[in-house]
Amino acid sequence: MAKEAGLDLVEVSPNARPPVCKILDYGKFKYEEKKKAKEARANQTKVVTKEMKFRPKTDTHDLKFKTEHIRRFIEEGNRCLLIVQFKGRERAHPEVGSRLLEGVAESLGELVEVSKRPVMEGNRMTMLLAPKST
Numbered sequence: 001m002a003k004e005a006g007l008d009l010v011e012v013s014p015n016a017r018p019p020v021c022k023i024l025d026y027g028k029f030k031y032e033e034k035k036k037a038k039e040a041r042a043n044q045t046k047v048v049t050k051e052m053k054f055r056p057k058t059d060t061h062d063l064k065f066k067t068e069h070i071r072r073f074i075e076e077g078n079r080c081l082l083i084v085q086f087k088g089r090e091r092a093h094p095e096v097g098s099r100l101l102e103g104v105a106e107s108l109g110e111l112v113e114v115s116k117r118p119v120m121e122g123n124r125m126t127m128l129l130a131p132k133s134t
Helices: 026-042 060-075 088-092 094-111
Strands: 008-013 020-024 049-054 079-085 112-121 124-131
Touching: 008 026, 020 026, 049 060, 049 094, 060 079, 060 094, 060 124, 079 094, 094 112, 094 124
Parallel strands: 049 079
Antiparallel strands: 008 020, 079 124, 112 124
């Protein structure tokens, strides 16, 4: 039947009893399958983690400016890793960095959820913010 129609006999499910076969144009079938896979890859959203670095002595204007960048990153659907870098004697006061990070998260309010609370790792404190899942 396949030869008469000028098409191919393709085994769809070899493990089924009895095996399932289809009569179709195999080249066209492979082309459409490849096209569907390409479209699925194009429609995927890739979550990116952006970083924003601060210092314990970061001034209020700089803080507001960086917070607006973080807001834009979050609205685009990206996660944001906030880093407070400590040097020298600043390491003796990690509460300053913690307050800074909590303030940023609080100013973003309902837009973000805190994925990872502020954690001190060596001479840096990190906190991960993610878009609020709806």
